[in-house]
Amino acid sequence: MGSLQLRSVRKSFGATEVLHDIDLDVADGEFVIFVGPSGCGKSTLLRIIAGLEDSSGGEVLIDGQKVDNVPPAKRGIAMVFQTYALYPHLTVKDNMALGLRQAKTPTEEIETRVAAASNMLSLDDYLKRRPAQLSGGQRQRVAIGRAIVREPKLFLFDEPLSNLDAALRVNTRLEIARLHRELKATMIYVTHDQVEAMTLADKIVVMNAGRIEQIGSPMELYNNPANLFVAGFIGSPQMNFLPAEALGFAGAKTIGVRPEHLNLSPEKGDWKGKVVHVEHLGADTNIYVETEKADTITVRTFGEVHQAPDSVLFVSADPKHVYRFDEAGKVIR
Amino acid sequence: MSKATHSPARSIAAHAVLLTYTLIALFPVFVIVINSFKSRKAIFSSPLGLPGPETFSLIGYETVMKRGDFPLYFQNSLIVTVVSLFFVLLFGAMAAFALSEYRFKGNTLMGLYLALGIMIPIRLGTVAILQIMVASGLVNTLTALILVYTAQALPLSIFILSEFMRTVSDDLKNAGRIDGLSEYKIFFTLVLPLVRPAMATVAVFTMIPIWNDLWFPLIIAPSEATKTVTLGAQMFIGQFQTDWNGVLSALALAIVPVLVLYLIFSRQLIRGITSGAVK
Numbered sequence: 146m147g148s149l150q151l152r153s154v155r156k157s158f159g160a161t162e163v164l165h166d167i168d169l170d171v172a173d174g175e176f177v178i179f180v181g182p183s184g185c186g187k188s189t190l191l192r193i194i195a196g197l198e199d200s201s202g203g204e205v206l207i208d209g210q211k212v213d214n215v216p217p218a219k220r221g222i223a224m225v226f227q228t229y230a231l232y233p234h235l236t237v238k239d240n241m242a243l244g245l246r247q248a249k250t251p252t253e254e255i256e257t258r259v260a261a262a263s264n265m266l267s268l269d270d271y272l273k274r275r276p277a278q279l280s281g282g283q284r285q286r287v288a289i290g291r292a293i294v295r296e297p298k299l300f301l302f303d304e305p306l307s308n309l310d311a312a313l314r315v316n317t318r319l320e321i322a323r324l325h326r327e328l329k330a331t332m333i334y335v336t337h338d339q340v341e342a343m344t345l346a347d348k349i350v351v352m353n354a355g356r357i358e359q360i361g362s363p364m365e366l367y368n369n370p371a372n373l374f375v376a377g378f379i380g381s382p383q384m385n386f387l388p389a390e391a392l393g394f395a396g397a398k399t400i401g402v403r404p405e406h407l408n409l410s411p412e413k414g415d416w417k418g419k420v421v422h423v424e425h426l427g428a429d430t431n432i433y434v435e436t437e438k439a440d441t442i443t444v445r446t447f448g449e450v451h452q453a454p455d456s457v458l459f460v461s462a463d464p465k466h467v468y469r470f471d472e473a474g475k476v477i478r
Numbered sequence: 479m480s481k482a483t484h485s486p487a488r489s490i491a492a493h494a495v496l497l498t499y500t501l502i503a504l505f506p507v508f509v510i511v512i513n514s515f516k517s518r519k520a521i522f523s524s525p526l527g528l529p530g531p532e533t534f535s536l537i538g539y540e541t542v543m544k545r546g547d548f549p550l551y552f553q554n555s556l557i558v559t560v561v562s563l564f565f566v567l568l569f570g571a572m573a574a575f576a577l578s579e580y581r582f583k584g585n586t587l588m589g590l591y592l593a594l595g596i597m598i599p600i601r602l603g604t605v606a607i608l609q610i611m612v613a614s615g616l617v618n619t620l621t622a623l624i625l626v627y628t629a630q631a632l633p634l635s636i637f638i639l640s641e642f643m644r645t646v647s648d649d650l651k652n653a654g655r656i657d658g659l660s661e662y663k664i665f666f667t668l669v670l671p672l673v674r675p676a677m678a679t680v681a682v683f684t685m686i687p688i689w690n691d692l693w694f695p696l697i698i699a700p701s702e703a704t705k706t707v708t709l710g711a712q713m714f715i716g717q718f719q720t721d722w723n724g725v726l727s728a729l730a731l732a733i734v735p736v737l738v739l740y741l742i743f744s745r746q747l748i749r750g751i752t753s754g755a756v757k
């Protein structure tokens with residue numbers, strides 16, 4: 146019902162190339178998340194898929210059909226924006242119905258679809274209101290409703306949670322996950338937040354500076370990052386990167402160990418160091434240790450752990466979980 | 479509005495300044511209106527006196543009604559102002575939308591070209607304009623005036639409106655595109671309502687110079703049938719003798735339509751500001 150292929154899609158704004166040869170396959174019903182730092186070209190790519198921006202090269206196929214010359218309204222897509230982008234002069238109901246009216250859908254059909262969407266999103270009480278009379282979370286639900294009624298082949302989300310506060314963000318995230326299960330629709334979702342990506346995605350596309358760094362399921366990216374960028378981007382706190390030579394690892398430039406794969410011991414271990422700072426997060430405790438041979442290392446311990454600053458400790462890594470990277474930053478397997 | 483920051487002293491001072499300004503701004507209007515209701519002798523003996531039982535006279539208004547066809551002049555002025563205003567707002571907004579929304583070759587150059595008119599007074603081209611009007615047979619028509627005034631006001635309105643249009647959310651326009659709205663629908667139903675305050679500002683700035691203009695009516699449309707109010711009022715001003723009653727009454731009447739138009743736009747302006755865009 147809704148697959149997507151990108152074939153070496155490129156985009157330049159004037160002389161600056163912001164997307165380089167993007168290739169991607171999205172299967173029907175998949176929840177795919179583009180994640181990457183701000184300015185890496187995620188929104189531009191999404192807008193190219195939507196047809197709101199022309200690509201400078203390559204092809205976009207939706208359901209196997211080339212859509213490069215198809216206007217956005219005819220591509221069978223729906224989009225939810227970070228700023229909600231509701232029509233200020235229309236009621237909630239008309240906001241949701243506008244696209245269908247433009248497509249000359251019969252009135253009864255519009256009524257049933259809007260009713261179903263508003264029921265699904267608990268918007269029944271607000272149908273007659275204007276967007277200005279709604280809270281941020283309600284507005285975003287209306288925007289999602291506007292996408293649902295179109296019954297698109299492809300849902301596109303551009304950082305839909307960024308303008309919401311923390312509590313609402315978690316709720317709306319759960320709501321989107323539930324929608325994906327219920328609608329079984331293909332969804333493409335852009336975010337710069339790796340937690341959102343890890344929690345929602347079937348498949349994550351990690352982007353950096355206009356290139357795809359790696360594609361994989363959340364756990365694949367966590368367990369087998371392809372390079373330094375992905376290793377550093379996925380996981381929190383960030384993976385420790387240490388100079389290999391100083392620590393006596395042959396045949397690698399950098400080694401990486403996640404904070405949760407390090408052990409602390411007062412007597413013996415690989416690297417000696419002293420505690421510089423301790424962060425208590427409740428369930429976890431992050432301990433920053435300045436080692437003699439390398440820089441500061443972050444160690445994540447579980448539960449409540451007390452360490453006095455300046456106390457001397459030994460840090461050792463679980464060899465199974467040590468990643469080695471070559472000169473170019475690629476992982477050595 | 480935060481009330482906490484307004485101490486009574488500051489608010490009194492602010493009001494005093496604003497009231498003084500209002501008085502200064504309204505004074506000439508006030509003088510015109512009171513004198514238009516006085517006899518000629520009273521205008522000269524006490525120009526600032528209010529019309530009393532002895533000095534009250536409608537002679538000026540009678541002159542205005544008798545001499546010349548003032549209802550026609552009013553109609554001409556209104557047609558010229560309203561139609562020019564319509565075209566300025568329509569074309570100005572459309573050009574501004576194109577400049578701010580679409581990336582095309584020569585976009586910046588086109589913007590500069592359109593803004594050039596802000597710096598060059600259109601009156602410098604009077605001779606050429608007159609020649610064009612003569613050649614195209616438009617002399618002594620309201621169309622000539624409308625064309626000139628539209629051209630005169632477009633540069634500034636494009637400049638102001640395109641700045642405002644840039645502030646309209648891209649997401650909103652894109653949402654419209656995905657829902658299948660045409661670019662015209664996006665422009666008229668989504669963008670225009672959001673820039674209404676700017677449109678009202680442009681309307682006020684455009685309207686007043688057009689209504690008050692004497693230069694172009696005198697040069698390209700001086701015929702009896704196309705006279706505007708300002709031109710019509712000139713006939714009371716002679717080289718040797720001026721009918722001040724007539725002049726003042728004509729001017730007092732000329733204030734009314736501008737006032738009405740201004741009230742319409744300023745209400746739009748306030749409504750535009752208070753309704754606010756939905757982010």
Ligand SMILES: Nc1ncnc2c1ncn2[C@@H]1O[C@H](COP(=O)(O)OP(=O)(O)O)[C@@H](O)[C@H]1O
Nearest residue numbers: 158163181182183184185186187188189190335
């Ligand atoms: N209309 C545009 N004109 C010029 N450069 C643009 C335009 N839109 C985006 N860019 C540039 O393209 C790059 C990618 O932008 P974007 O796709 O919005 O990034 P992201 O969504 O990942 O934060 C940025 O460097 C940005 O400056």
Ligand SMILES: [Mg+2]
Nearest residue numbers: 187188189304
């Ligand atoms: Mg973005």
